[in-house]
Amino acid sequence: MSEHLLDALEAHLDSIELRIARQASHEAIERLQRSYCYFIDRGLWTAAADLFADDATGEWGQSGVYKGKERIRSYLALRGPEGLGEGELNTHITCQPIITVADDNMSAKSRWRSDNMHCTDGTGSWSEGTYENVYVNDGGVWKTASMHYYVTLICDYDKGWIAGDIPMDPPSETLPPDSPPTEVYESLPGAYLPAYHYPNPVTGEQPKKPDLPELPESGKDTLADAVAALSTRVERLEDQRACEKLQRSYGFYVDKAMWNDVSDLFVDDSTLEIGGRGVFLGKKRVLEYMGIGLGPTGPQREQIINHQQFQGVVTVAEDGKTARGRWRAFVIGGSSWAPVNWGDCLYENHYKKVDGVWVMDKLHAPFTMYTLYSDGWHKATTPNTRPESFPPPPDLAPTVVYLTYPNYYCEPFHYPNPVTGKEAPPPNPAAGGVANMADFASEES
Amino acid sequence: MSAERQERIEARIAQLNAELQKREDYQAIIRLQRAYGFYIDKGYWRDASDLFTEDATYEQGVDGVFVGRDRIHQVIVKLSGGNPGPGLPFGQLYERFQLQPVISVSEDGQSAFGRWHELAMLGQYGEHAEWGEGVYENRYRKEDGVWKIAALHYFPNFVAPYEGGWAVLKPVEGDWRSPELADFPPDAPPTVNYKPFPDQFTVPFHYPHPVTGKAVA
Numbered sequence: 330m331s332e333h334l335l336d337a338l339e340a341h342l343d344s345i346e347l348r349i350a351r352q353a354s355h356e357a358i359e360r361l362q363r364s365y366c367y368f369i370d371r372g373l374w375t376a377a378a379d380l381f382a383d384d385a386t387g388e389w390g391q392s393g394v395y396k397g398k399e400r401i402r403s404y405l406a407l408r409g410p411e412g413l414g415e416g417e418l419n420t421h422i423t424c425q426p427i428i429t430v431a432d433d434n435m436s437a438k439s440r441w442r443s444d445n446m447h448c449t450d451g452t453g454s455w456s457e458g459t460y461e462n463v464y465v466n467d468g469g470v471w472k473t474a475s476m477h478y479y480v481t482l483i484c485d486y487d488k489g490w491i492a493g494d495i496p497m498d499p500p501s502e503t504l505p506p507d508s509p510p511t512e513v514y515e516s517l518p519g520a521y522l523p524a525y526h527y528p529n530p531v532t533g534e535q536p537k538k539p540d541l542p543e544l545p546e547s548g549k550d551t552l553a554d555a556v557a558a559l560s561t562r563v564e565r566l567e568d569q570r571a572c573e574k575l576q577r578s579y580g581f582y583v584d585k586a587m588w589n590d591v592s593d594l595f596v597d598d599s600t601l602e603i604g605g606r607g608v609f610l611g612k613k614r615v616l617e618y619m620g621i622g623l624g625p626t627g628p629q630r631e632q633i634i635n636h637q638q639f640q641g642v643v644t645v646a647e648d649g650k651t652a653r654g655r656w657r658a659f660v661i662g663g664s665s666w667a668p669v670n671w672g673d674c675l676y677e678n679h680y681k682k683v684d685g686v687w688v689m690d691k692l693h694a695p696f697t698m699y700t701l702y703s704d705g706w707h708k709a710t711t712p713n714t715r716p717e718s719f720p721p722p723p724d725l726a727p728t729v730v731y732l733t734y735p736n737y738y739c740e741p742f743h744y745p746n747p748v749t750g751k752e753a754p755p756p757n758p759a760a761g762g763v764a765n766m767a768d769f770a771s772e773e774s
Numbered sequence: 775m776s777a778e779r780q781e782r783i784e785a786r787i788a789q790l791n792a793e794l795q796k797r798e799d800y801q802a803i804i805r806l807q808r809a810y811g812f813y814i815d816k817g818y819w820r821d822a823s824d825l826f827t828e829d830a831t832y833e834q835g836v837d838g839v840f841v842g843r844d845r846i847h848q849v850i851v852k853l854s855g856g857n858p859g860p861g862l863p864f865g866q867l868y869e870r871f872q873l874q875p876v877i878s879v880s881e882d883g884q885s886a887f888g889r890w891h892e893l894a895m896l897g898q899y900g901e902h903a904e905w906g907e908g909v910y911e912n913r914y915r916k917e918d919g920v921w922k923i924a925a926l927h928y929f930p931n932f933v934a935p936y937e938g939g940w941a942v943l944k945p946v947e948g949d950w951r952s953p954e955l956a957d958f959p960p961d962a963p964p965t966v967n968y969k970p971f972p973d974q975f976t977v978p979f980h981y982p983h984p985v986t987g988k989a990v991a
Contacts, residue, residue: 349793418971422893470984486938639873
């Protein structure tokens with residue numbers, strides 16, 4: 330075997346090794362942030378602080394900045410002794426990560442959110458916010474180098490957001506921070522846009538691809554084929570993460586009414602279909618759907634439109650050119666001039682790779698349930714939207730007509746059962762009705 | 775010289791292949807549990823129970839341990855209200871979000887643990903609505919190259935009425951087993967006894983602290 334070919338194979342392996350290591354770093358960072366919230370949930374302040382680097386910084390809402398692991402621990406422990414007392418609730422459910430690992434795998438940045446449920450002195454509340462964090466690879470162990478949690482809302486459970494907004498705490502007087510807040514803002518009814526650490530995944534600068542020597546074409550050399558196969562497998566993982574980033578970015582942009590950034594995730598032959606409004610063709614119409622139908626661009630005071638993107642099952646095609654994704658959106662919506670609601674929505678989306686960049690091909694979002702915060706889903710539900718529900722009208726009629734909760738609709742699964750490999754059967758004919766479903770059950774049920 | 779280099783390259787390919795397999799396993803297990811959630815929320819009980827190994831266990835709260843895929847299918851049906859599916863009857867909401875995975879794959883790549891957070895929206899239209907919250911500590915096993923759920927253990931922290939929410943919950947007294955399973959005894963008693971919110975319980979962590987490497991709580 331020529332030295333020239335061996336050089337080429339080694340160069341490719343070096344690159345693949347780094348790409349796999351960066352995937353492992355994604356996992357380690359996911360573990361760090363998710364563990365942070367699992368620890369905070371239980372009042373395990375020391376374990377939470379131990380996730381930080383010695384010289385890390387922490388900033389929560391308007392707390393100001395705490396410098397160093399010990400100070401971070403003391404700040405977290407302002408809430409009380411280790412462990413929660415009876416009747417205290419401090420649940421933090423953290424989701425929707427966008428993780429950007431540096432090319433050299435030594436540092437990383439991320440954006441997350443968490444939905445939080447609290448109870449203190451017999452009073453319940455909800456809160457939600459965005460993290461922009463920095464991590465450092467300290468000799469193979471990833472640690473949190475800085476955590477900045479931006480509060481979007483805190484509200485009284487009984488009154489809900491808009492009616493029951495609770496302001497953020499000012500900096501502590503018992504344990505003053507090491508420096509004042511780096512950004513002064515107001516949670517709901519205020520509207521604030523925490524800066525994104527990453528550019529728009531479609532129109533922004535793309536990650537650099539290493540310049541590697543060419544390998545012999547497929548079938549000419551066994552080792553070269555093995556290296557190429559490894560590279561393709563890593564690429565499929567990268568493709569999956571790119572599609573996840575696309576979908577999660579969609580949610581973060583919708584949250585803040587960033588309609589231009591939303592439509593930039595689509596291309597000219599993409600489609601969008603949300604609820605029962607029908608099909609909008611192309612990026613320009615996506616922008617109209619958002620801008621004309623959903624209000625002015627940019628975050629608005631006294632309004633919240635969180636579209637939280639959870640639970641993605643992304644399937645990348647073997648050739649790496651297309652992908653599908655099933656997701657849910659957990660919606661926190663409302664304003665001082667429009668209904669205040671909870672929403673729950675499903676997605677079965679198509680993605681495609683155009684010139685090496687993953688874009689939204691078809692966004693298809695059937696609603697599951699929308700309800701008024703004041704009532705709850707057992708008392709009040711909002712029917713599905715229709716083409717004429719609000720302007721602008723669609724380009725094409727809805728591809729599927731269905732009713733939202735309390736009715737039943739199951740958008741077909743794009744993937745076969747992960748274990749049996751079989752397609753899911755259609756629903757029982759009695760699903761969504763009051764007839765006894767057992768009378769209509771099939772073998773497959 | 776060239777032969778030695780070639781051998782080193784072959785060894786590296788084998789090692790990177792193993793590393794990459796771990797990354798793929800991580801994703802496959804997350805997909806498995808998320809798929810479970812997407813079956814459950816639409817009443818696809820058979821597809822959900824097909825994700826388990828033949829000898830899997832299912833344990834929720836203090837309901838005890840149910841052993842085997844068929845028993846798991848039955849218990850999933852009973853806990854959701856008894857309809858055979860696939861689908862839900864008019865007015866039932868059974869959204870159980872599967873969130874916040876911490877997945878640990880064993881060194882040999884044949885088994886794994888996963889911690890998850892569940893946020894649930896439950897209820898029956900015209901009657902009642904509830905928020906649910908809890909933590910899973912599950913085990914997974916790879917059989918013939920396919921990841922399956924080997925043990926599902928859900929620790930509900932609460933199911934709270936929409937009116938008033940979790941703040942109105944009172945400590946449970948005595949037996950708090952699921953009434954839907956009153957005529958369906960488990961195969962073994964609960965492996966963990968605890969009380970839900972407003973009592974306090976930390977679901978044991980399957981993994982050591984990510985930075986210190988020490989056991990947590």
